[in-house]
Amino acid sequence: MSWKIWSLKKSPWVFHVNVGACNNCDIEIVNCLTPKFDIERFGIKLVGSPRHADALLVTGVGTRQAIIRLREVYRQTSKPCVVFLVGACPCGTGIFYNGYHVEGPVDKIIKEIDPNAIIAYVPGCPPKPEAIISGVVKALSAL
Amino acid sequence: MNEVLRNLLWLIVFPGFLFTIIAGLLASWIVRKVSALVQWRVGPPIYQPFVDVMKLMGKEILIPEQAQQKIFIMAPVAGFAGVLLLSTMLWRTALAPGAPFVGDVIVAIYLMVIPSLALILGSSASASPHATVGTSREMKLVMSYELSLVLAFIVVIIKSGGQLNLAAIAQQTTVFSISGFLAFLAALLSVQAKLGFVPFDMAEAETELGGGVLMEYSGALLAIWKLVQAMLLVALPLFLVMVFLGGFGTNILAGIGKYVLVLVLLILIKNTNPRVRIDQAMKFFWVYCGIAMVVAILLAITGDYYGINWL
Numbered sequence: 001m002s003w004k005i006w007s008l009k010k011s012p013w014v015f016h017v018n019v020g021a022c023n024n025c026d027i028e029i030v031n032c033l034t035p036k037f038d039i040e041r042f043g044i045k046l047v048g049s050p051r052h053a054d055a056l057l058v059t060g061v062g063t064r065q066a067i068i069r070l071r072e073v074y075r076q077t078s079k080p081c082v083v084f085l086v087g088a089c090p091c092g093t094g095i096f097y098n099g100y101h102v103e104g105p106v107d108k109i110i111k112e113i114d115p116n117a118i119i120a121y122v123p124g125c126p127p128k129p130e131a132i133i134s135g136v137v138k139a140l141s142a143l
Numbered sequence: 144m145n146e147v148l149r150n151l152l153w154l155i156v157f158p159g160f161l162f163t164i165i166a167g168l169l170a171s172w173i174v175r176k177v178s179a180l181v182q183w184r185v186g187p188p189i190y191q192p193f194v195d196v197m198k199l200m201g202k203e204i205l206i207p208e209q210a211q212q213k214i215f216i217m218a219p220v221a222g223f224a225g226v227l228l229l230s231t232m233l234w235r236t237a238l239a240p241g242a243p244f245v246g247d248v249i250v251a252i253y254l255m256v257i258p259s260l261a262l263i264l265g266s267s268a269s270a271s272p273h274a275t276v277g278t279s280r281e282m283k284l285v286m287s288y289e290l291s292l293v294l295a296f297i298v299v300i301i302k303s304g305g306q307l308n309l310a311a312i313a314q315q316t317t318v319f320s321i322s323g324f325l326a327f328l329a330a331l332l333s334v335q336a337k338l339g340f341v342p343f344d345m346a347e348a349e350t351e352l353g354g355g356v357l358m359e360y361s362g363a364l365l366a367i368w369k370l371v372q373a374m375l376l377v378a379l380p381l382f383l384v385m386v387f388l389g390g391f392g393t394n395i396l397a398g399i400g401k402y403v404l405v406l407v408l409l410i411l412i413k414n415t416n417p418r419v420r421i422d423q424a425m426k427f428f429w430v431y432c433g434i435a436m437v438v439a440i441l442l443a444i445t446g447d448y449y450g451i452n453w454l
Binding site: 003004007008010011035038040041043047048049051052054076078079080 | 175179182183184185186188191194197198201202203204273349350353354358359360362365
């Protein structure tokens with residue numbers, strides 16, 4: 001394993017992108033930062049700019065308005081990077097299936113820009129913090 | 144030839160490059176760990192800052208299309224050079240006060256401004272609206288804290304009988320007097336602002352500007368900025384120890400204890416305060432710290448004139 005991949009696994013910085021979520025998954029993500037779960041133990045940190053990020057944490061169904069911004073944010077992220085789809089909505093549009101405002105699912109949109117993108121799915125409505133942490137671990141061990 | 148080699152060794156290995164980077168990354172681990180403990184969390188492992196820098200070194204460097212490329216790339220290097228010189232000078236004075244060149248307070252004040260100036264240059268070259276707001280805040284912040292910092296050093300210079308030499312100033316413990324204590328408090332808060340710690344982190348403001356001045360930096364350039372911040376974390380508290388707390392003297396352990404004390408004070412201030420607005424920060428430094436420093440200077444002059452040491 002090269003030092004680049006090893007260090008990426010030990011310190012993934014995360015940028016949170018909301019593309020039309022109901023805020024439930026966002027609350028569960030913030031939950032991961034609380035003293036009970038404390039993902040800073042593993043070097044995971046929320047950052048404010050996609051330029052600093054190693055992982056995009058996407059929540060929400062991918063509405064027509066937001067998906068333009070998602071494409072832009074994915075292009076601005078410095079590679080190599082991982083995309084996490086948190087919740088039922090980005091994984092497969094959930095209860096908004098065939099909605100008039102839905103452009104998703106999000107993985108299709110990301111694959112259109114970059115066919116080799118590494119995408120991890122964490123289903124659930126909302127997923128538990130344990131599920132999110134387990135998804136992060138599995139995605140990083142696949143690198 | 145021998146002399147040249149020894150000077151290079153000073154700059155590159157022991158108190159300079161390698162040593163300051165390792166000590167700085169350890170100090171930034173202390174910052175994260177103590178913050179985590181204050182918030183009742185476990186916190187990151189001890190190698191975390193090293194891995195962060197390593198990871199950033201291996202990532203892609205993105206340069207915005209409309210950025211001034213040369214300035215954007217050179218700015219972190221310039222800041223790095225400034226803080227490297229500062230820290231080498233300080234450690235050399237702390238560990239070998241009798242050496243021929245030991246530098247004075249004025250040089251240190253100049254070198255301390257270089258990282259902030261480089262940050263302003265680099266972020267204003269990055270053509271990002273968020274970074275522009277961060278730049279304007281950083282400029283105002285530099286103008287406000289420099290006043291109280293310089294006034295605090297004037298108090299020390301008066302107390303030490305007009306000495307500008309760092310080694311001579313480090314001979315005495317200025318903090319054990321009324322004016323010295325006031326000056327130490329003002330300098331501590333100015334250093335807090337210089338390090339970009341909460342309550343004075345409005346230039347970076349992760350939750351509000353998304354990284355502010357560092358917004359557009361990625362990969363190795365961001366890693367250099369992280370190293371600059373880590374090295375400032377070594378140099379600035381060490382400078383306070385030299386100027387106010389009597390330096391290292393003969394006992395190295397006591398010196399390190401003083402350094403950790405100042406560092407933990409800074410971390411506790413960081414963890415118990417909210418971010419202030421830029422106008423509140425300017426008012427704080429110019430009006431409150433300014434008045435306190437004028438009082439301290441008057442006390443120091445009176446004490447010097449009548450020979451009363453505790454004033």
